[in-house]
Amino acid sequence: MPLLGQPVVSRRSLLAGAIAAPFAGACAPAATQSSGGPVQITFWSALRGSQPVVDAFNRSQNKIKVIFQQIPGGDQGGYAKLSNAARAGNAPDVCTIEYMQLPGFAIDGVATDITGLMSDRLRNQIVPQAWRLATFDSKTFAVPFDIEPMVMHYRKDLFDQYGLTVPRTWDEFAGLARKVRDKAPDKRAAVFATDGAYNVAAFAWQAGGQWFDISKGVWNVSMTDAPSRRIAEYWQKLVDDDLVWVNPSAGKQYDAQIGNSLLLVRFSGAWEAGAQMRARPKQKGQWAIAPLPQWDPADAVVGTQGGSTFAISKDSRHAEAAMEFIEWQVTQPDSLRARLTSGTSSAFPSSPALIPVGSESFDRAYYGGQDIYRLFDEEAKKIRDGWIWGPRMSATQRVVNDGFARMSAGGTIIEALRHGQSGTMPDLKALGLSTSEHSS
Structure with a gap:
């Protein structure tokens, strides 16, 4: 509904x-x-x-x-x-x-x-x-x-402690995630958020995905296009190799991961810099912000x-x-x-x-x-054109997050995106919209 x-x-x-x-x-x-x-x-x-x-x-x-x-x-x-x-x-x-x-x-x-x-x-x-x-x-x-361009918030002090270099590419980030786990088994580079449908959307946006578009009055839905499959496979490997935490980004568990220095990187919009300052004043001087890792540094783009x-x-x-x-x-x-x-x-x-x-x-x-404002200004110029949000994103988000929540029982990221697409279509049709669907 x-x-x-x-x-x-x-x-x-x-x-x-x-x-x-x-x-x-x-x-x-x-x-x-x-x-x-x-x-x-x-x-x-x-x-x-x-x-x-x-x-x-x-x-x-x-x-x-x-x-x-x-x-x-x-x-x-x-x-x-x-x-x-x-x-x-x-x-x-x-x-x-x-x-x-x-x-x-x-x-x-x-x-x-x-x-x-x-x-x-x-x-x-x-x-x-x-x-x-x-x-x-x-x-x-x-x-x-x-x-709000998506950027990378990272613990500079822990990067220095473990001899880590700020990753420029997603391949480099995967290597960093492995180093973190090996050097500090109680810590992880990042969280794959089981309530993070909008984060995954931003990753797909950056990679060239197009979950929704409008052509000749028709809403086209394609949440498992090739770029979206690419980011699903990428994050799934990080999950399967135990290189990231897998839990919600809202709640006590996530707060404890940040507060107890168990998490080195957060991917979010520019707005979170201020939120971090208000929530965790004692971590002053420990954080820095960097551009989002890229698939192709020669053609740098981001989502929001x-x-x-x-x-x-x-x-x-x-x-x-x-x-x-x-x-x-x-x-x-x-x-x-x-x-x-x-x-x-x-x-x-x-x-x-x-x-x-x-x-x-x-x-x-x-x-x-x-x-950080200079950085945000530079990153905002990289926002990729063409992304359109769907007509019922709250419903889409809910179905995708339900799929992510099942990952602890063997579910996968790509299955969650497929469920998100199939769960979105009834709402669009109920609105009387002309639709088409591309599944992979």
């Missing part, structure tokens, strides 16, 4: 036209200022620091007043709350949606097509690789807040892990005011400064104008003085 339940607009309106059909939408009416004061718009988000951002925006002008509501993270109930509100016709004017969930909310009609509302200034303020993740069939459904956008809902009666607020959030230095008053963050802004703000506020001492 799809996480969001039944779509909030009719199948007929969604399927009108060819490739544009899954993303049919209309801009909400323009904002109007009442005689009694500023236009009021509502904003829901789970992002840390959103209240200070709203307060700063409200102080910056007197035409628009934003009413903010903090909601749980998407998987903790925030997306269900948004979907329910949309079905009831009272979704907020502005909401935060992660990249991987955006196609589903566009199909459901919750996030509207904002192409006509965006100014040329805004378009030019956001890096192209971020826009491409929020745009389908030349229609844009949200404004990117951050762009994490990242959020701001969308305007189909229920907004003040779309122009909503867009003005969004543009201020993602392009104005004062916005990021306000957000950072709530604590350390390393979310990598989609607007280059905000990168210096994030860099200046970040305490480099935790990472031994390393300029």
Whole structure:
């Protein structure tokens, strides 16, 4: 059953036209200022620091007043709350949606097509690789807040202790993993996360995989294409040779592996640098960040892990005011400064104008003085074009993770991906979407 339940607009309106059909939408009416004061718009988000951002925006002008509501993270109930509100016709004017969930909310009609509302200034303020993740069939459904290239976080002190070199390629990483196990049997180079469907997606993305694409109005699904099989076989060998831990990346076991120095490498988005600082202040000076290992260093590419956008809902009666607020959030230095008053963050802004703000506020001492923002900027330029998230990624993620969880009983990574694909198809068909499937 799809996480969001039944779509909030009719199948007929969604399927009108060819490739544009899954993303049919209309801009909400323009904002109007009442005689009694500023236009009021509502904003829901789970992002840390959103209240200070709203307060700063409200102080910056007197035409628009934003009413903010903090909601749980998407998987903790925030997306269900948004979907329910949309079905009831009272979704907020502005909401935060992660990249991987955006196609589903566009199909459901919750996030509207904002192409006509965006100014040329805004378009030019956001890096192209971020826009491409929020745009389908030349229609844009949200404004990117951050762009999170996958990078390699590693324990520099333990690398030095065991005489390890930062791997440039995945072959080198496999060799490193074997050295770690041999030199320190109680430690492992990394974790294969049994709740890490999105991590595996990022690995497949980097390798050239294409789990979903849209052609002539048809959603094509291929989660076991050749690049995806390649990364499945690679990680399966690491698992089979006992070179990595195999457990969830959320929970006490994983926290203990990091806290007790049993884990040398973590692969995640740029955002995790700040999360690491907040969670484990006593490991200051022990960590560093490096580019993701490559399959072909001469053609370096990466995928993303994490990242959020701001969308305007189909229920907004003040779309122009909503867009003005969004543009201020993602392009104005004062916005990021306000957000950072709530604590350390390393979310990598989609607007280059905000990168210096994030860099200046970040305490480099935790990472031994390393300029991690320069690294993130270099890696963001390597994000491979063409990746599209599926229409029901929460359901896809759940089925894939169920398959990973069975690995302790003999299941395999490629079987989990096959199950993920077969488990995804009923949801797409239930949406009334035209589909095709490529199995291997």
